Amino acid sequence: MRDGGGAAEAPVARAAAASGYEPSADGTILRVENLVKHFPVRKGLLKSVVGQVHAVDGVDLEVKQGETLGLVGESGCGKSTLARTILKLIEPTSGTIIVNGRDVTRYKRKQMREVRRELQIVFQDPYASLNPRMTVRNIVGEPLKIHGIARNRVERNRRVEELLRTVGMSPEHANRFPHEFSGGQRQRIGVARALALNPQLLILDEPVSALDVSIRAQVINLFDSLQREFGLSYLFVAHDLSIVKHVSDRVAVMYLGKIVEIGTREEVYERPTHPYTQALLSAVPIESPQQRGKRRRIVLEGDVPSPVNPPSGCRFRTRCWKAKEICAEVEPPLENHGFDHPSACHFAEILEPLKLSEQATLSEHAPTVDIDTS
Amino acid sequence: MRSTRRSGFVPDPLLSIRDLTVDFATEDGVVHAVQGVTYDVYPGETLGIVGESGSGKSVSMLAVLGLIPQPPGKIVRGDASFKGRNLMQMPNDELRQLRGGEMAMIFQDPMTSLNPVLAVGFQISEAIIAHNSDVGAEKARERGIELLDLVGVPNPDQRYDQFPHEFSGGMRQRAMIAMAIANSPSMLIADEPTTALDVTIQAQIIEVLKAAQRETQAATILITHDLGLVAELADRVVVMYAGRVVESGDVYTIFANPRHPYTVGLMESLPGLTVGDESLQPIPGQPPSLISLPPGCAFHPRCSLSNGRPRCRTEVPELHETGHPEHWSACHFLAELEGYKSKLVTEAIG
Numbered sequence: 009m010r011d012g013g014g015a016a017e018a019p020v021a022r023a024a025a026a027s028g029y030e031p032s033a034d035g036t037i038l039r040v041e042n043l044v045k046h047f048p049v050r051k052g053l054l055k056s057v058v059g060q061v062h063a064v065d066g067v068d069l070e071v072k073q074g075e076t077l078g079l080v081g082e083s084g085c086g087k088s089t090l091a092r093t094i095l096k097l098i099e100p101t102s103g104t105i106i107v108n109g110r111d112v113t114r115y116k117r118k119q120m121r122e123v124r125r126e127l128q129i130v131f132q133d134p135y136a137s138l139n140p141r142m143t144v145r146n147i148v149g150e151p152l153k154i155h156g157i158a159r160n161r162v163e164r165n166r167r168v169e170e171l172l173r174t175v176g177m178s179p180e181h182a183n184r185f186p187h188e189f190s191g192g193q194r195q196r197i198g199v200a201r202a203l204a205l206n207p208q209l210l211i212l213d214e215p216v217s218a219l220d221v222s223i224r225a226q227v228i229n230l231f232d233s234l235q236r237e238f239g240l241s242y243l244f245v246a247h248d249l250s251i252v253k254h255v256s257d258r259v260a261v262m263y264l265g266k267i268v269e270i271g272t273r274e275e276v277y278e279r280p281t282h283p284y285t286q287a288l289l290s291a292v293p294i295e296s297p298q299q300r301g302k303r304r305r306i307v308l309e310g311d312v313p314s315p316v317n318p319p320s321g322c323r324f325r326t327r328c329w330k331a332k333e334i335c336a337e338v339e340p341p342l343e344n345h346g347f348d349h350p351s352a353c354h355f356a357e358i359l360e361p362l363k364l365s366e367q368a369t370l371s372e373h374a375p376t377v378d379i380d381t382s
Numbered sequence: 383m384r385s386t387r388r389s390g391f392v393p394d395p396l397l398s399i400r401d402l403t404v405d406f407a408t409e410d411g412v413v414h415a416v417q418g419v420t421y422d423v424y425p426g427e428t429l430g431i432v433g434e435s436g437s438g439k440s441v442s443m444l445a446v447l448g449l450i451p452q453p454p455g456k457i458v459r460g461d462a463s464f465k466g467r468n469l470m471q472m473p474n475d476e477l478r479q480l481r482g483g484e485m486a487m488i489f490q491d492p493m494t495s496l497n498p499v500l501a502v503g504f505q506i507s508e509a510i511i512a513h514n515s516d517v518g519a520e521k522a523r524e525r526g527i528e529l530l531d532l533v534g535v536p537n538p539d540q541r542y543d544q545f546p547h548e549f550s551g552g553m554r555q556r557a558m559i560a561m562a563i564a565n566s567p568s569m570l571i572a573d574e575p576t577t578a579l580d581v582t583i584q585a586q587i588i589e590v591l592k593a594a595q596r597e598t599q600a601a602t603i604l605i606t607h608d609l610g611l612v613a614e615l616a617d618r619v620v621v622m623y624a625g626r627v628v629e630s631g632d633v634y635t636i637f638a639n640p641r642h643p644y645t646v647g648l649m650e651s652l653p654g655l656t657v658g659d660e661s662l663q664p665i666p667g668q669p670p671s672l673i674s675l676p677p678g679c680a681f682h683p684r685c686s687l688s689n690g691r692p693r694c695r696t697e698v699p700e701l702h703e704t705g706h707p708e709h710w711s712a713c714h715f716l717a718e719l720e721g722y723k724s725k726l727v728t729e730a731i732g
């Protein structure tokens with residue numbers, strides 16, 4: 009751990025699944041099947057429902073022990089709604105959520121509380137997610153209190169201090185209030201709170217996007233070291249493709265409520281077959297001026313359509329340079345299409361958007377992209 | 383767009399900032415937002431100003447434009463001249479003619495910088511008429527539609543009469559750019575122009591910015607925290623930390639051989655998309671409080687090069703030339719970074 013603060017010396021004894029539930033035999037902690045979340049759109053005096061926001065529309069995914077699944081997509085694609093629905097902070101419309109082998113989809117609040125020993129979340133904005141009137145001690149200690157884990161105050165304090173050390177802060181910070189800390193330190197406090205119950209899976213919802221560049225790397229390295237130390241699994245939700253690449257073992261790409269491509273990091277970043285993934289990767293700014301003109305840029309036309317009336321068939325077709333008639337009629341299934349990982353495109357083909365070439369192919373508009381069809 | 387400076391002929395700078403120092407009086411004390419900042423902007427070039435929040439990158443520009451409220455702000459000392467005219471002594475109404483005319487701005491958040499109750503097109507025409515009293519309403523409308531078309535707003539003649547809330551984020555930013563280039567400025571100031579936008583929209587706006595530069599031949603000041611944007615667009619780079627310029631130079635030199643430990647730290651802490659996958663080397667600690675800055679070099683408590691050497695704690699480093707032409711670094715020990723190669727450019731081209 010190179011993240012400035014004190015490293016965790018004493019590993020927090022891993023209370024092997026505090027709730028007694030363990031991952032299934034193949035190590036799956038979380039499985040989500042055909043998860044749907046629609047929000048009603050209400051209008052008029054009687055607030056009658058005039059439409060549905062299709063925020064999450066049939067998502068399947070699983071997270072195994074010790075792995076990081078990255079979930080990328082642009083704003084409004086439903087990635088944060090998905091993260092919250094999995095924890096049932098938002099009630100799902102339909103679908104199944106399986107945590108350590110048990111179906112929690114219909115669990116009531118009280119039952120969910122037990123599940124949250126295994127599943128915790130770290131929010132994006134460390135300024136909004138910490139109660140400004142509570143000390144760090146009370147913030148980090150609250151889950152311990154609620155779940156009756158520490159028997160008395162002394163034990164709870166000891167555990168809070170241990171947790172603070174684990175996230176690279178000093179135990180003396182326990183009596184201070186959130187406003188006394190910078191963004192990076194607040195995010196560490198949020199992580200300490202999430203770790204209090206010894207969870208197996210952390211859902212990280214844009215955990216570093218509110219932080220300055222030099223601080224981001226500190227927090228990312230903290231996640232790295234926590235994962236190594238405690239065997240944690242992460243569902244890492246973010247829009248920054250470079251960060252997701254750095255942290256993830258597998259990556260899922262979301263567009264308008266659906267996963268359009270999923271695979272290992274190498275599969276998705278080096279051999280993407282869905283045009284949206286290809287465009288997304290090609291749109292990331294280059295890393296050094298030496299790369300100018302050596303990367304092909306696919307500039308998509310237009311904006312993401314409204315999730316209230318998503319396009320028929322393939323949802324990406326309105327911005328896709330490959331779209332044909334079938335795309336409006338038949339929704340492409342998330343399948344391998346003869347490649348090593350699934351993508352939801354009728355015309356799936358490998359394109360290497362990150363590959364640099366000496367020949368200058370300056371930014372060009374999508375329709376002119378020549379694709380080797382041999 | 384390449385600056386003409388390396389060809390031997392050095393034109394007069396368009397904008398010169400000398401020793402600019404800006405303070406803000408707050409309840410907690412005096413915030414030293416900008417301290418002795420000096421740089422030039424040459425005609426037609428793109429200058430990237432890089433820094434994190436609180437580095438003074440935006441404040442220094444706002445001060446030059448006369449947009450710092452005084453009080454609480456105070457320009458303690460320093461000079462700025464635009465085309466040889468002293469901006470610090472300029473009466474307000476003259477400055478106002480310059481802003482939106484010869485010097486135009488593109489801000490980060492197009493939602494707060496467009497008036498929500500006026501049609502987008504009207505706001506563009508208003509900018510044209512405000513600076514050209516002889517242009518009639520009809521003519522201004524024509525030009526406004528032309529500009530919307532230029533920045534890639536589809537159906538510009540219908541979009542002209544729509545309101546900002548009917549535009550998406552990307553479209554609003556396009557409208558802002560149309561407004562900025564309405565009066566053919568010679569200097570465009572883009573403050574985090576893509577930060578609030580999604581990746582695919584960002585890519586569109588970068589293209590629009592390039593088109594706007596081609597159209598106006600304007601020098602562009604690109605204020606950003608995003609090194610990728612700088613790599614993409616800038617000719618020269620100024621790196622700021624805690625209110626000071628810590629490094630400046632040609633974009634290729636800065637990316638390949640940074641000579642200030644802060645610039646090095648920034649590059650080492652970025653996860654790469656195409657470069658190697660080694661673990662990140664963050665800059666330890668936090669940015670300093672601008673109210674009580676560390677003595678000596680403000681970066682020394684976080685610096686990997688300082689190693690507790692007393693000179694870093696006692697003496698504020700001046701900008702020194704590194705040996706590369708026009709490459710400056712404000713580090714006492716910049717010589718020790720000679721030969722350092724950034725990980726961002728070591729990757730061979732495949």
